[in-house]
Amino acid sequence: MTSYAYLGPEGTFTHEALTRWVPAAGQDYVPHGSVDSALDALRSGEVDAAVVPIENSVEGGVSATLDALASGDPLIVVGEVLVPITFVAAGRAGTTLSDLRAIGTHSHAWAQVRGWADHVAPQAIYVPTLSTASAAKDLAEHPDDLGYDAAVCAPVAAEHFGLEVLAHDIGDMANAVTRFVVVSRPEVQPAPTGRDKTTVVLFQRNDRAGGLLELLEQFSVRGINMTRLESRPTKESMGAYCFSIDLEGHVQDERVGAALMSLHRICADVRFLGSYPAASGAEVSIDPIATDRAFVAARDWLERLRRLGDQ
Incomplete structure (x- = not known):
């Protein structure tokens, strides 16, 4: 039996992502x-x-x-799941808008329903919750111990906990999606599929003009497309940031491996967070000059030049 920790309790969107990744039968789901x-x-x-959720x-x-x-x-990411997000406002029986x-929910959920709340319940304040x-x-x-009268949650959560739905489909943005990652200890690496994504965190040696550009050029010159770039504080000092990046390709791909080697040389640290199949299933488009064959041919050419000096 495989055990999975997830952001709980049962009824979260993370729980839904887990059930999409692997059915509950024969698995141990552990809410946190x-x-x-x-x-x-x-x-x-x-x-x-x-x-x-990531x-x-x-x-x-x-x-x-x-x-x-x-x-x-x-830790490394071994897979990802995309979950369409639909919110309801739910309360105990007899509650009306x-x-x-006050309305309780997770901060990311609140960000997606603020427009609805301002229009329908402008008098209500927001109370943050764990999920x-x-x-x-x-x-x-525990209705008497809380500071809110309604919860913004998934429809399945309202049903599971016996709440009455006060309003359906209250998200401000249609077609909202949350991406979840399946994480394991760094023991097994998913094999390349041609439809892969790699996640890394880059730490600069020092903050200087052109520093970020130097990092990003390692991807650009090798024909690697980034799908996400975010800066996060390292918490070491004011103004110290690292860069969390998703890119198309697998660590086994020649172009990705070459970029990671260069980044390892340039950066203070490169945290590799895994190569894994992209949930979209879309095949990665590669420029002919960035294929594995092109990189191998270039390496063979260089080896022939080097061997001339050995003769």
Whole structure:
């Protein structure tokens, strides 16, 4: 039986991502109250893998996940899951929208329903919770101990915890999607598929003019497309940042390997967070001059030149 930590409780979008990744039959799902807790359980060996949110189409990167993966004992991403996001406002029986004085939910969910809240319940304040499902669970189980009257959550969470849906499909942005990653200890690397993504975190040696450009050029000159670039504070000092990057390709690809070698030489540190099949399933488009064959041919040419000096 494989055990998976996830951002719980049951009914979160992370729980949905986990069920999409692997059906519950024969698996052990272990809910955790935070991303840090789920990844700590993985690092300590309490579980075999973890599923956590890393990016959404409205708010961008999930800072808790980006920071937790960029520090601590190394972990690698072995897969990703995309989950369409639909929110409802839910309350205990008898609650109406006009009754709302406060709404509880996760910060990323609140960012996606603020327009609805300003229009429908402008009198309600926002109360942050650990997850959308925990907002629903606590409202159902401890209504008198909370500072909110309704929860913004997934429809399945409202149903699971016996809440009444006050409003359906309240997201401000249609077609919102959250990306979740499946994380393991660095023991197994998924094989290349031609439809892969690689995630790295780059730490500069020093902050100087052109420093970021120098890093990004390592991808550009090798025909590598980046799909995400975000800066995150290293927490070491004011103005000290690292760069979390997703790029198309696999570490086994010649162009990706060459870029990583150059970055290892240039950067103070390169944290490799894994190469894994992209959830989109789209095949990576590669310029003819950046194919494995082109890199191997160039290396063979150089070796022939070097051998001339040995004769």
